[in-house]
Amino acid sequence: MSEKPVHELFGVPPPARQGRERLLATAVQLFAKKGFQAVGLDEVLADAGVTKTTFYKHFESRDELMLEAVRMRDEWESTAWGREAARLGGEAPAAQLRAYFDVMEQWFLDPEFSGCLFIATTAEFPNPLDPIHRVAAGHKRRTRDAWRDLAAEAGAPDPEGFADQFTALFEGTIVLRHTHGRKDAVAAVRPAVDALFAANGI
Numbered sequence: 001m002s003e004k005p006v007h008e009l010f011g012v013p014p015p016a017r018q019g020r021e022r023l024l025a026t027a028v029q030l031f032a033k034k035g036f037q038a039v040g041l042d043e044v045l046a047d048a049g050v051t052k053t054t055f056y057k058h059f060e061s062r063d064e065l066m067l068e069a070v071r072m073r074d075e076w077e078s079t080a081w082g083r084e085a086a087r088l089g090g091e092a093p094a095a096q097l098r099a100y101f102d103v104m105e106q107w108f109l110d111p112e113f114s115g116c117l118f119i120a121t122t123a124e125f126p127n128p129l130d131p132i133h134r135v136a137a138g139h140k141r142r143t144r145d146a147w148r149d150l151a152a153e154a155g156a157p158d159p160e161g162f163a164d165q166f167t168a169l170f171e172g173t174i175v176l177r178h179t180h181g182r183k184d185a186v187a188a189v190r191p192a193v194d195a196l197f198a199a200n201g202i
Contacts, residue, residue: 020058027069093153105186115178156200
């Protein structure tokens with residue numbers, strides 16, 4: 001697998017040239033790379049090449065920008081991961097589930113890899129009632145439920161239990177890559193993934 005930027009691997013659109021979408025795309029890139037607390041509004045405006053006047057035409061505050069940036073990333077990733085897993089795995093639900101780890105392996109080779117924005121977001125905003133926490137956590141829940149539905153289609157006897165274990169393996173692999181710097185994290189975890197599929201007969 002070759003190293004490619006995320007927008008080539010998963011179809012994430014390049015930053016828009018103007019307006020609200022440009023501000024959001026710039027904010028997503030900065031927040032994903034540096035974290036929310038380390039990025040001030042002035043840095044976003046400078047990178048986007050817009051003035052504060054333009055900013056306030058589209059957003060009431062930096063907090064609103066952060067919230068909308070996570071929502072945009074949610075839309076991007078949900079579409080991109082599902083599309084790529086279907087492309088690699090074909091029509092069979094079990095093959096699509098396995099393909100999520102193939103997609104992850106490509107992601108880990110991205111030279112701009114900086115971890116999972118949604119994990120980072122829930123860590124920076126730990127209050128479960130915080131709107132930005134809720135958006136990030138909602139992404140993770142919907143992803144887990146999509147895996148449950150695929151497991152049910154594949155004939156797993158306990159789709160809920162499968163989804164919980166699959167999610168734990170998936171998220172743990174991200175931590176192994178990001179925290180431990182292991183580009184081979186997927187290869188290290190594959191035996192456990194294979195065992196989970198075998199235990200469920202799919």
